[in-house]
Amino acid sequence: MDQNALKQMVGQEAVKYVEDGMIVGLGSGSTVQYMVDALGKRVQEEQMDIVCVATSNKTEDQARALGMTVKSIDEVDQIDLTIDGADEISKDFNGIKGGGAAHLWEKIVAINSRRNMWIVDESKMVDQLGAFPLPLEVIPFGSSHVFEKLEQLGFHPEFRMRDGKHVLTDSKNYLIDLHLGKIDHPETLAKQLDSMVGVVEHGLFLGIVDLVIVGTQHGVKTVKK
Numbered sequence: 100m101d102q103n104a105l106k107q108m109v110g111q112e113a114v115k116y117v118e119d120g121m122i123v124g125l126g127s128g129s130t131v132q133y134m135v136d137a138l139g140k141r142v143q144e145e146q147m148d149i150v151c152v153a154t155s156n157k158t159e160d161q162a163r164a165l166g167m168t169v170k171s172i173d174e175v176d177q178i179d180l181t182i183d184g185a186d187e188i189s190k191d192f193n194g195i196k197g198g199g200a201a202h203l204w205e206k207i208v209a210i211n212s213r214r215n216m217w218i219v220d221e222s223k224m225v226d227q228l229g230a231f232p233l234p235l236e237v238i239p240f241g242s243s244h245v246f247e248k249l250e251q252l253g254f255h256p257e258f259r260m261r262d263g264k265h266v267l268t269d270s271k272n273y274l275i276d277l278h279l280g281k282i283d284h285p286e287t288l289a290k291q292l293d294s295m296v297g298v299v300e301h302g303l304f305l306g307i308v309d310l311v312i313v314g315t316q317h318g319v320k321t322v323k324k
């Protein structure tokens with residue numbers, strides 16, 4: 100099975116956890132795209148009554164196109180279950196997200212969810228976080244100074260660019276990826292980044308996920324916290 104087949108497999112597995120009447124958080128990214136397709140199919144076939152909260156404009160557009168009801172996070176009290184992808188997950192259930200520039204909205208939705216599930220193919224499961232560049236969403240104003248500070252700290256920052264222009268998040272901010280190689284102390288790093296003025300949010304998701312569904316060559320593996 101190739102990576103896309105694994106992503107599709109976990110996407111289809113994840114929607115089995117969605118129950119009628121739920122408020123469901125929809126993550127972002129290529130794995131989630133398969134999940135949203137599968138959820139749209141279930142909602143239609145089973146006439147399910149669910150409300151979705153999306154973590155990116157792209158996911159929202161997809162869900163609406165499939166006929167699902169989408170509300171903004173500010174229109175709901177709490178989300179029952181959020182299903183999202185991840186870029187890396189370590190054995191202690193910490194993760195890196197934001198490879199698709201959506202980690203700010205994803206984190207806001209995640210912390211307002213009763214349960215969080217991540218769906219990944221097995222290549223995302225790692226012993227230690229950090230091989231995947233850690234995304235930061237930064238305010239454009241003063242971002243070159245934030246960049247310099249990150250360089251001085253030895254974090255090997257790189258602005259995320261496409262065709263010579265800054266990649267913009269859905270909140271119209273810039274992205275800086277930190278090429279750390281490995282992250283020995285995620286909690287310490289998270290606190291340090293949280294305290295930097297101009298950094299809106301980093302892609303470290305610590306202690307957030309409850310359940311991980313991993314697509315392997317031998318089928319789906321479910322790992323509970």
Ligand SMILES: O=C[C@H](O)[C@H](O)[C@H](O)COP(=O)(O)O
Nearest residue numbers: 128129130184197199200201
């Ligand atoms: O910003 C994007 C999100 O955090 C994604 O969930 C993450 O990058 C994983 O995406 P994919 O399923 O495309 O690998």
